[in-house]
Amino acid sequence: MFEIHAGLFNYWAAIALMMVGFYIVIAQGNLIKKIVGLNIFQVAVFVFYISMGKIDGGTAPILGEGIKVYSNPLPHVLILTAIVVGVATTALALALVVRINRSYGTIEEREIIEINHAADHDEDTRL
Amino acid sequence: MAGTAISMLWLRDLFAVVMLSGIYSLFAAVLYVVMDAVDVAFTEAAVGAGISTVLMLGTLALTKSKERAHKKISYGPLVLVLLTGGVLIYGTLDMPRYGDANAPIHSHVANRYIEKSGSEVGPPNIVTSVLASYRGYDTLGETAVVFTAAIGVLVIIGRRRKNKKDTPQAPKTKEGSTS
Numbered sequence: 629m630f631e632i633h634a635g636l637f638n639y640w641a642a643i644a645l646m647m648v649g650f651y652i653v654i655a656q657g658n659l660i661k662k663i664v665g666l667n668i669f670q671v672a673v674f675v676f677y678i679s680m681g682k683i684d685g686g687t688a689p690i691l692g693e694g695i696k697v698y699s700n701p702l703p704h705v706l707i708l709t710a711i712v713v714g715v716a717t718t719a720l721a722l723a724l725v726v727r728i729n730r731s732y733g734t735i736e737e738r739e740i741i742e743i744n745h746a747a748d749h750d751e752d753t754r755l
Numbered sequence: 756m757a758g759t760a761i762s763m764l765w766l767r768d769l770f771a772v773v774m775l776s777g778i779y780s781l782f783a784a785v786l787y788v789v790m791d792a793v794d795v796a797f798t799e800a801a802v803g804a805g806i807s808t809v810l811m812l813g814t815l816a817l818t819k820s821k822e823r824a825h826k827k828i829s830y831g832p833l834v835l836v837l838l839t840g841g842v843l844i845y846g847t848l849d850m851p852r853y854g855d856a857n858a859p860i861h862s863h864v865a866n867r868y869i870e871k872s873g874s875e876v877g878p879p880n881i882v883t884s885v886l887a888s889y890r891g892y893d894t895l896g897e898t899a900v901v902f903t904a905a906i907g908v909l910v911i912i913g914r915r916r917k918n919k920k921d922t923p924q925a926p927k928t929k930e931g932s933t934s
Binding site: 633634635636637638639640641643644645646647648649650651652654655656657658660661663664665667668671674675678679680681682683684686687688689690691692697698699700701702703704705706707708709711712713714715716717718719720722723724725726727729734735736739 | 814844852881
């Protein structure tokens, strides 16, 4: 079975990394760790794309004398854009974390929910 | 690479987690060089491993660098993740094999870029030609996104200082003083 599917190993490695990131995002309560998980997921998608552009025996897509086969440059361009956009979204998410920490004094999801519940309960009893 | 990812899962010291995420990015950059994507490797090493790590360290300085103790394994998410992974792996079974030159991805515009970009645009680096010329609108959109994100960060973080200046005695500003 391994011989038949040997050419798919790159996809499986990317999927494994993706799932680690996914698990961190949904199972961990710390907001900064969630963002790190999102980054892991993101890089896994990049690896997936770049591995699709690779051609056996090809070189990096820079024109040169006597080179016949180049790897596909299109995924490289798309992922270049995606990396920069990814950092922009990370910065925005981190800014939100800083703001949440200012308002609640914690970056743990569970404690934030508890504080919100307590605030709701206070309002109810006052009414 | 998977090792760094998994140790990020277990570690509770957020400083170590952030450092490991930088190492993870560098591993990814090495992987890109192996797969012929040198430009992407440059960007990942500079932006992914550099700027992201600095941003996260800045956030840690402003918040907390220890995570509270939590349950080691939560089974609901684990089942969901394994299910998703299984479905994705099932989806790859009829994908083209790694390094296959006849894969559908290689049979459309990419060949034209490789053959013509030297004479049509100029620079020997095909990625540069595509980025700046053929798909210039993508790059324009990217700068718009980065600009929007910068404005968003300023709006989110800059607000409290402004409130303080305008209404120094207002009780509202005391909300966040626990940090």
